[in-house]
Amino acid sequence: xxxxxxxxxxxxxxxxxxxxxxxxxxxxxxxxxxxxxxxxxxxxxxxxxxxxxxxxxxxxxxxxxxxxxxxxxxxxxxxxxxxxxxxxxxxxxxxxxxxxxxxxxxxxxxxxxxxxxxxxxxxxxxxxxxxxxxxxxxxxxxxxxxxxxxxxxxxxxxxxxxxxxxxxxxxxxxxxxxxxxxxxxxxxxxxxxxxxxxxxxxxxxxxxxxxxxxxxxxxxxxxxxxxxxxxxxxxxxxxxxxxxxxxxxxxxxxxxxxxxxxxxxxxxxxxxxxxxxxx
Amino acid sequence: xxxxxxxxxxxxxxxxxxxxxxxxxxxxxxxxxxxxxxxxxxxxxxxxxxxxxxxxxxxxxxxxxxxxxxxxxxxxxxxxxxxxxxxxxxxxxxxxxxxxxxxxxxxxxxxxxxxxxxxxxxxxxxxxxxxxxxxxxxxxxxxxxxxxxxxxxxxxxxxxxxxxxxxxxxxxxxxxxxxxxxxxxxxxxxxxxxxxxxxxxxxxxxxxxxxxxxxxxxxxxxxxxxxxxxxxxxxxxxxxxxxxxxxxxxxxxxxxxxxxxxxxxxxxxxxxxxxxxxxxxxxxxxxxxxxxxxxxxxxxxxxxxxxxxxxxxxxxxxxxxxxxxxxxxxxxxxxxxx
Numbered sequence: 001x002x003x004x005x006x007x008x009x010x011x012x013x014x015x016x017x018x019x020x021x022x023x024x025x026x027x028x029x030x031x032x033x034x035x036x037x038x039x040x041x042x043x044x045x046x047x048x049x050x051x052x053x054x055x056x057x058x059x060x061x062x063x064x065x066x067x068x069x070x071x072x073x074x075x076x077x078x079x080x081x082x083x084x085x086x087x088x089x090x091x092x093x094x095x096x097x098x099x100x101x102x103x104x105x106x107x108x109x110x111x112x113x114x115x116x117x118x119x120x121x122x123x124x125x126x127x128x129x130x131x132x133x134x135x136x137x138x139x140x141x142x143x144x145x146x147x148x149x150x151x152x153x154x155x156x157x158x159x160x161x162x163x164x165x166x167x168x169x170x171x172x173x174x175x176x177x178x179x180x181x182x183x184x185x186x187x188x189x190x191x192x193x194x195x196x197x198x199x200x201x202x203x204x205x206x207x208x209x210x211x212x213x214x215x216x217x218x219x220x221x222x223x224x225x226x227x228x229x230x231x232x233x234x235x236x237x238x239x240x241x242x243x244x245x246x247x248x249x250x251x252x253x254x255x256x257x258x259x260x261x262x263x264x265x266x267x268x269x270x271x272x273x274x275x276x277x278x279x
Numbered sequence: 280x281x282x283x284x285x286x287x288x289x290x291x292x293x294x295x296x297x298x299x300x301x302x303x304x305x306x307x308x309x310x311x312x313x314x315x316x317x318x319x320x321x322x323x324x325x326x327x328x329x330x331x332x333x334x335x336x337x338x339x340x341x342x343x344x345x346x347x348x349x350x351x352x353x354x355x356x357x358x359x360x361x362x363x364x365x366x367x368x369x370x371x372x373x374x375x376x377x378x379x380x381x382x383x384x385x386x387x388x389x390x391x392x393x394x395x396x397x398x399x400x401x402x403x404x405x406x407x408x409x410x411x412x413x414x415x416x417x418x419x420x421x422x423x424x425x426x427x428x429x430x431x432x433x434x435x436x437x438x439x440x441x442x443x444x445x446x447x448x449x450x451x452x453x454x455x456x457x458x459x460x461x462x463x464x465x466x467x468x469x470x471x472x473x474x475x476x477x478x479x480x481x482x483x484x485x486x487x488x489x490x491x492x493x494x495x496x497x498x499x500x501x502x503x504x505x506x507x508x509x510x511x512x513x514x515x516x517x518x519x520x521x522x523x524x525x526x527x528x529x530x531x532x533x534x535x536x537x538x539x540x541x542x543x544x545x546x547x548x549x550x551x552x553x554x555x556x557x558x559x560x561x562x563x564x565x566x567x568x569x570x571x572x573x574x575x576x577x578x579x580x581x582x583x584x585x586x587x588x589x590x591x592x593x594x595x596x597x598x599x600x601x602x603x604x605x606x607x608x609x610x611x612x613x614x615x616x617x
Contacts, residue, residue: 007414010424017420097485104483106441194422195442196587204427216421 004217009209016213019220021098027224031231038235050261058260069259069270071165071248076131079123080249086116090184091230094223106195113188114199120185135165135268136174164267169236170245177229184222187215287325294337298465298499301341306467308334310494315339316359316398319390324403329412344397344499347371352505355463358397358498362451363388365396375503377512377531381454384516387523397498400452400462400478401490404553405525406435406445416443416486425589432589434527437596439552441483444589446550450516452479453531453547453555458507463500464492475501479554489553507533507545513606517598526550528598532606539569546606548582551599558582558603565607575608 007017050058059065072080089112093105127133145168148158166174193203194212207215237246244262248254259270290313295301305312313332315321316339324330338344344359347368354370365371366382385391385399403410404417406425414420425432426444435444452475460475478490492498511534518524528550535543544562549555561578568574579600586596 005419007418007420008412010413015414017414102480102484104441104481106483196440202426204422209422212421 013209015209016217019217019224023221023224024095024098024227027228028231031228034228034232035235055257055260058265059257062260062265065256065259065270067256068253069256070252071254072252073130074252075126077249077252079119079126083116083119083123086112086119087181087226087230090116091223091227095227110188110192110195110197113185113192116181117185117189120181132165136171138168138171138175142168142171163263165263167245167262173229173233177226177233180222180225180229183218184226187219187222190215191219287322288328288331290325290332291334292337293334294340296340296342298341298343298497301336301338301497302465302467302495304334304336305495305497308336312336312494314497316344317361317394319386319394320398320402323410327410327412329410338497350502352508354503356396356501356503358463358500359395360397362391362394362396362399365451366391374505374508375458375512377457377507377514377533378451378454378503380512380514381451381516381529381531384514384529385450390523396451396501400449400455400475400501401492401498402449403489404445405448406443407431409445416482417445419487428590430589431591433591434525434550435589435592436552437583437586437588437592437599438548438556439481439483439554440587441481441486443482443486443553445482445553447479447489447552447554448525448550449555450526450529450549453529453549454514455501455503456547456555456557457512457531457533457545458503459545461502461504462498463502464496465499466493466496472502476555476557481553507535510535513609515602515605517602528595528602530599530602530606534570534607536570541565541568541570541574541607544607546578546603548599548603551586551595560584561603561607570608572608575604578607579604 002020003023004016005018005020006014009015089108093109093112097103097105127136145163149168151158163170190206193200193206196202236242237249244254244258259265259268293304295304301314305314311332312334313321313325313330313336315335315337318337321335325332325335338359341359344357345361345364346357347360347364347370348355349370354368354375356365362382362385366379368379371379371382382391382396382399385394406415406417408424408430409415409417412418413424415422415424417423423443424430425435426440426442432444434446436446455475456479458475462473462475462478464471464473473491480488480491490498513532513534514529516526516529518526526549528548530546530548532544532546534541544565546558546561547555548558558578558581561581564581565574565578568577582603583596583600586599588596
């Protein structure tokens with residue numbers, strides 16, 4: 001099985017040309033198998049919310065917490081959904097032709113790519129200056145939470161050590177999709193210089209054939225990786241026990257009880273003197 | 280780089296005697312099979328070692344693919360009917376002269392004796408970068424060598440290019456599109472009928488193919504309805520040499536009049552893009568207008584809107600403007616518009 005495809009340039013050099021579409025099928029298969037495996041496991045796994053009694057005690061101890069706690073600002077939600085729409089257009093325009101649905105896809109693809117790029121730039125600026133930038137990142141400080149999460153996955157009742165604003169899985173996912181997304185965007189922007197657009201003067205000689213090969217392969221690997229990541233994301237978004245997170249991405253808030261059930265107040269401090277609970 | 284050898288490379292040769300046998304073989308070998316009719320496109324590819332199929336299915340023994348039948352006032356032409364047979368057929372000459380003229384202008388007499396109409400419409404592009412075996416977009420790569428600043432691209436596309444700038448080299452294709460022909464495609468799964476206009480696909484839709492024919496499928500016949508029988512036709516092929524050459528541009532038109540006014544028209548240009556282009560905007564603009572110099576001039580100007588020349592094919596824009604003018608006005612008289 002080949003993972004990449006090779007060609008020969010006019011100088012007789014062997015050059016990379018594309019990622020093999022075998023990897024697309026592998027990513028699709030892996031994504032779907034993950035759903036089956038996780039879905040089966042979740043039928044048997046322990047409920048991982050904070051126990052009711054403990055939540056009741058915390059709720060009683062913090063009477064000043066607002067009823068609705070803002071989890072995602074309007075701008076953050078707008079970014080998320082614009083990015084999601086762009087991502088779906090990108091994936092469908094990229095891979096429908098691979099599975100046999102033929103249509104003029106290139107223009108739609110680069111336009112969606114520009115929308116995604118713009119939304120990512122906006123997100124970086126927004127997250128850097130208006131949000132808690134580090135709340136989405138993972139680092140050594142998360143090892144205790146990782147340990148607790150693994151033990152919970154194994155059916156053990158581990159108290160405390162809940163997540164901050166974002167669950168560990170959410171943050172790990174963000175890291176993965178950031179790497180894949182930025183790889184696709186960065187390579188895609190260079191690849192746009194090879195097609196006719198009103199934005200760039202075509203320059204097929206921007207890189208050497210070998211560098212172009214690496215660029216195309218990186219774009220392809222990131223693209224097929226995004227297939228699996230997006231499948232997993234949609235799957236978790238529609239799982240019943242995660243629906244409260246999805247709902248918060250639509251409406252912006254979670255309830256006080258959800259906040260206490262799923263989060264560690266020490267790691268996600270909610271201001272109690274403001275009616276919306278915004279951090 | 281292509282290296283021409285004197286002998287054919289090794290492959291397994293099948294010579295089925297019936298369409299069903301050919302389809303069975305195609306179904307069995309899928310994308311490993313190379314379908315050969317007259318062989319005029321195939322032998323270049325095979326002897327150059329650019330395409331290396333493990334199986335070649337030679338259709339020359341399938342009699343059911345040959346011949347021309349009258350059908351509901353129109354014609355059904357077997358895909359393996361030679362271009363000479365098409366050009367000499369009496370009904371083609373009487374009713375569908377457009378196709379006769381197109382077929383008569385293909386290459387040379389020897390090639391028309393051997394070449395088939397199915398092969399002529401399904402042949403691959405003649406872009407010499409692609410046919411030299413370089414890994415361009417059309418060959419599965421990630422670059423068009425003909426659309427680079429130093430490329431030699433005199434014969435290439437001015438319209439409808441999308442990464443690849445190769446053009447369709449067929450002479451009969453624009454005539455068949457103008458005549459509303461239908462392509463009969465068969466495979467192990469059954470039969471499907473595709474309008475000639477939809478049979479050809481550009482690089483925006485599929486950059487590695489010129490037609491909708493998929494592995495396992497066979498073009499078995501071309502049906503020409505009676506719609507345009509006896510209409511006013513015009514076909515012109517512009518080429519560097521008067522024989523044995525591919526078109527720099529060709530144009531086909533079929534026009535029906537109401538008095539002196541154009542009532543219906545199909546106007547198709549080829550070798551300007553990777554597929555024959557019906558010029559719908561021109562057709563809409565000239566319907567209801569008299570056939571005269573002013574209408575022809577209008578048609579020529581509309582025809583080239585959106586054209587994007589490459590480094591060496593800018594001449595195709597005035598050329599296209601003028602062949603379209605002649606297709607509306609007729610060949611005689613008139614003025615060249617540069």
